[in-house]
Amino acid sequence: MSLVEVEDLGVEFGAVRAVDSVSFTLAPGAALGLVGESGSGKSTVASALLGLHRDTGARVTGSVRVGGVDVAAAGDDELRRLRGGVAAMVFQDPLSALDPYFAVGDQIAEVHRAHSGVSRRAARARAVDVLGRVGIPDAARRARSRPHEFSGGMRQRALIAMALACEPDLLIADEPTTALDVTVQAQILDLLHALREETGMGLLLVTHDVGVAAESVDDVLVMRDGRVLERGGVAQVLGAPRDAYTRELLSAVPRVEGSGSGPVPGTGTGSGSDSGSGSGSAAGADDGVGDGVGDGGGVGGGVGGGGGDGDAEGVTDARRAEGVVGDVVVEAEGLRRVFGRGRRAFTAVDGVSLTVRAGETLGVVGESGSGKTTLGRMLVGLLEPTAGQLRHGGAEKPGKGVAPGVQMVFQDPVSSLNPRRSVGESIADPLRARGDRDGDAIRARVRDLMQRVGLDPAHYDRYPHEFSGGQRQRVGIARALAAEPRLIVCDEPVSALDVTTQAQVTALLAELQRELGLALVFVAHDLAVVRQVSDRVAVMRNGRIVEQGPVDEVYGAPQDPYTRQLLAAVPALDPAVAAERRAARAAGAHAVREDGGAAGKELAAA
Known part of the structure; x- marks a missing residue:
């Protein structure tokens, strides 16, 4: 049985058809990427999986089933159980998703209590546990911190921890790394990969960054103007795209490999040379108000x-x-x-x-x-x-x-x-x-x-x-x-x-x-x-x-090790290269932990 079944999904906001006849399935433990420009309908599809369009005036057609629950037919109580218990969402902007007045740990505990009914003490313990799982150092102390006391990467980890609090079967991540620098982005993507392996949860990743998709998912759907233009394995779609728009999207991706240069030392094999962005036809894809000007070159x-x-x-x-x-x-x-x-x-x-x-x-x-x-x-x-x-x-x-x-x-x-x-x-x-x-x-x-x-x-x-x-x-x-x-x-x-x-x-x-x-x-x-x-x-x-x-x-x-570290964190368009880099980063992080543990023992002995 599929974890997610979407059939002929349509979403209309007044006269605007934001999603048009979208269908896909997601198996338990699998990872699917929705890729496309701003305004392509990616986030609208993701929101439909949790019934977030209910009572907004949007007209939703088609069928959406998540964890066996018919989202359109579900009552309010069943929908509440679905959100957080079966499927959880990580939003793009953690500052707007977290309450600035409450400690991060209290917010995670509240989510856990709402779905499990456990005591306040047990919920707080769970909050500390999931904060530790997502890599927040000194989780018991930092659970008492408010969102503004966390860095951008730590706030995103806190949102992931909140999503994990109820052990959902599906994690929906909507542009989770857009505002993060390359090293923190790599850490978040590595974390999502590790959590999938550890918990067996499914992942739906919404992103406009093709490199992020290559790092994180098994299959990809390329969307434009609310429709799916291409779908398939991530290596197949990114390596040999069939649709002209997918090729245009890939050609616009900037590369760290310069024209005529070899691969960057320490970062694996290059995935292509510099290429220009194609036509101006895509100029209007992001435009709420068309300016009628195509950006060539x-x-x-x-x-x-x-x-x-x-x-x-x-x-x-x-x-x-x-x-x-x-x-x-x-x-x-x-x-x-x-x-x-x-x-x-x-x-x-x-x-x-x-x-x-x-x-x-x-x-x-x-x-x-x-x-x-x-x-x-x-x-x-x-x-x-x-x-x-x-x-x-x-x-x-x-x-x-x-x-x-x-x-x-x-x-x-x-x-x-x-x-x-x-x-x-x-x-x-x-x-x-x-x-x-x-x-x-x-x-x-x-x-x-x-x-x-x-x-x-x-x-x-x-x-x-x-x-x-x-x-x-x-x-x-x-x-x-x-x-x-x-x-x-x-x-x-x-x-x-x-x-x-x-x-x-x-x-x-x-x-x-x-x-x-x-x-x-x-x-x-x-x-x-x-x-x-x-x-x-x-x-x-x-x-x-x-x-x-x-x-x-x-x-x-x-020449500087820090420069090499930054370059090694840049997403690769080749999924095989991305896997090699992820393994190298994991090995490096493990070596740092081992060195730190050895140093601690030496200090304790002294």
Whole structure:
């Protein structure tokens, strides 16, 4: 008997048909991935398995059975038993899924009590047990912590622990690693794999990241516009896709293996070379409001190409001769930033030195908390350095505040745009800030900028909620361009976007850089994206740059162990390579535990 049986599922929200005739089965202990762009219907299908569309006004047709329960026909009590007892869901954003006012352990205990009826003491003990199972250190103490006291990776582990509290037969994971850096993402994927082996539970993984699917599932369904376009074994679908859309989706995936380079040391065999994103036909897949502009060209060409034989600053003579790379735009020397005072002082950036020239892109990579964003904000002028020197165009930055000729594109365009102002007015802000007063001239300039970044100028008076994620990021880029900067610092500009939209945004930045000779600092935790867009790369850890140089050299022959660790955590599109890397990570983690245990015994004996 199948654990999940979905037959001819349809979900309509008013006039919008979000899911159209989807059918699949999932056997006990198996893992299935739903892959596709934002808006393809993946999360809507996942929600239907738990009856989450009930009483929302959605019209659900077809048949859904989970653990033998007919979800549509189930009463409220039976549906409550299904949710958490038979099937549990891990959501994309743990901060919004966890109550900020209650300790994490209490929230897990409450879920366990609701389904098992055990005492408070037994429920708290169960909460500590499952927190330990998902790798939370010192689980008894950390169970008393509130969500804001956990890191992003630990909050996601806590959500998984909550899902495991009642030992469900099915775990539904909806984009569980989207906002996590590569090492934490690898830990979460390894955890899900280990839990499947340990408990025999089934897994339904919803993701727009093809590499994550290759790491985690046995079979995959590729969705677009609410329909299943292709299905089969993950190795078959990713290795020899039959549908044109699947091929387009795979071609947009950035790779850490550079064009013409061999496999990254310590990370197994490469799974392909750089490739461009296909047509502009996918541009509308993420778009709630179509802009009518297809983004041709892919990331394969990148914003740079990465230097081969570079000088001390990693800029190739060939690129300089072509006029692609010009004068120094920003130069940092010994930058340091400390937050807090006394014993509570925390050094976020410690002694960072770097140079960025006109026409080149410097990628800055590292895990969450490594100091990347703090460094980017200091380069812009949003934060003042505690120590060190920062020069723009060879001169010290005058006074405090944003440096002249420098702009920033933020990670989350939703929070960086005023929801009560039209996008046109938001783009116009830098023009008014510099003293422009001619309303007609401002509007004409904004419309020109919108067209340049691939937005319809007729949408000047629309509001941010009327645009898709990729379109909102284009608005952020247009706003940055309005001030005619020499340098743009991009802080995780594509981290929340699906791969085809990522390709469109990075291709746009490449085109703008070629046209305008911009210098870019591209801050990201996604090493594959940084490889595609950068000429040089700086690897940060604990506030310091541990390795810096031409992108091909750093990725092709990393010198620092931390760089090698980051590269080894990047998801592989080849499931066999992914399994090898997972085994290597497990062996490494076991060796660390063994070393730690031996050291503890020696200390105890002493």
